Amino acid sequence: MKKLLLVLLTLTYLSCTAQDNYVKPDLRTSVEIKNQIFHVWYSETKEQPLVLIYKSSNRPKNVDRGSMNFYTEDDYHTSDNADYYRNVWDKGHLAPAATFSDSKENLKQTFSYLNCALQNQYLNRGAWRLLEEQERKWDDTQELVIKIDIKFSDSILPTGATLPLRFIKHVKFTKDNIYKCYDFPNERPTKDWEEYQVIHAH
Numbered sequence: 717m718k719k720l721l722l723v724l725l726t727l728t729y730l731s732c733t734a735q736d737n738y739v740k741p742d743l744r745t746s747v748e749i750k751n752q753i754f755h756v757w758y759s760e761t762k763e764q765p766l767v768l769i770y771k772s773s774n775r776p777k778n779v780d781r782g783s784m785n786f787y788t789e790d791d792y793h794t795s796d797n798a799d800y801y802r803n804v805w806d807k808g809h810l811a812p813a814a815t816f817s818d819s820k821e822n823l824k825q826t827f828s829y830l831n832c833a834l835q836n837q838y839l840n841r842g843a844w845r846l847l848e849e850q851e852r853k854w855d856d857t858q859e860l861v862i863k864i865d866i867k868f869s870d871s872i873l874p875t876g877a878t879l880p881l882r883f884i885k886h887v888k889f890t891k892d893n894i895y896k897c898y899d900f901p902n903e904r905p906t907k908d909w910e911e912y913q914v915i916h917a918h
Contacts, residue, residue, distance in 0.1 A: 743793055753825040754811040760793040763877035764833055765866060770811040772851045772860040775818035784813075786827045794829035799877040808835025810864050812848045833866060834879055838904035844883070846909045847898060851887065858891035869902075886916065 743760040750756075754770040786807050788796055800807050810831050816822040825831070835844065851860055862885065869881040880902045887896040897916035898909070905912075 747792065749792070749830055751825055753816055753822055754831055756810075756830050758792060758794070758830055759878075761878075762868060763793065763795040763799070764868070764880060765810060765830065765864075767863065767865055768810040768831065769861065769863045770815070772815050772855040772862055774852070774855045774859075775816065775822075777814070777817045779817050779820050779823055781813050781817070781823060781827075784824065784827055786829050786832050788829050792830060795832065795834070795875075795877045796829065798875045799834060799873055801875075803873075804837055805834040805879075806837040806840040808833045808840045808844070811862075812851075814848065815852060833883070834873075834877060834902075835883070836902050836904060839883075839900060839902060843905040843907075843909035843912060844900060847885065850909070854887075854889065858889055861888040861890060862886070863888075884916070 745761050746757050746759055746766055748755075748757050754768055756768040757766045758764075759766050786797070788794055799805070809826055810833060811826050813823060813826045816826050851862065854860055865884040865886070866880045867882045867884065869879045871879040873879065882902055883900045885898045885900070887898075889895070895916075897914050898912045899914045899916070900912050
């Protein structure tokens with residue numbers, strides 16, 4: 717009886733261990749998702765967005781973010797809070813929360829991990845944030861279409877997410893039909909946001 721019990725306990729342990737180490741074989745390299753705020757191509761294997769598009773259109777500010785935080789999506793394998801724990805990486809919004817603070821529903825959608833990238837904290841709180849503020853000044857006169865391309869390094873965090881190498885932001889002015897492009901390395905900025913503007917094919 718003792719031998720049978722020992723065998724059952726061993727099998728249970730091995731089963732639990734196998735489940736703990738199990739990696740989903742069906743993670744997608746790219747899945748396309750569109751909602752009322754953004755259009756994203758997301759890599760479940762990298763646990764990061766690849767490309768994200770949103771429109772900036774002079775929405776009024778009606779709500780504050782308060783204690784709102786990022787949330788995972790049931791149907792998609794994304795990064796989560798563990799990837800950002802006690803390190804230099806911020807939960808960087810791609811579609812900015814402040815741009816979609818016209819309603820609680822819209823603001824909340826910006827806190828999906830589908831809209832979140834591992835972004836150097838000094839970039840997120842510095843040059844990147846200042847460009848977002850400038851977008852909201854530009855959209856006083858015309859709607860902007862913003863496309864963000866993310867290029868990746870070979871570095872993968874112990875928690876599983878791949879680190880972005882750089883963020884390339886394309887800004888289309890729909891009325892004037894002109895483009896601006898900014899290329900930010902994913903590191904502490906060394907110059908003003910305007911100086912990251914580049915000539916880039918659109």
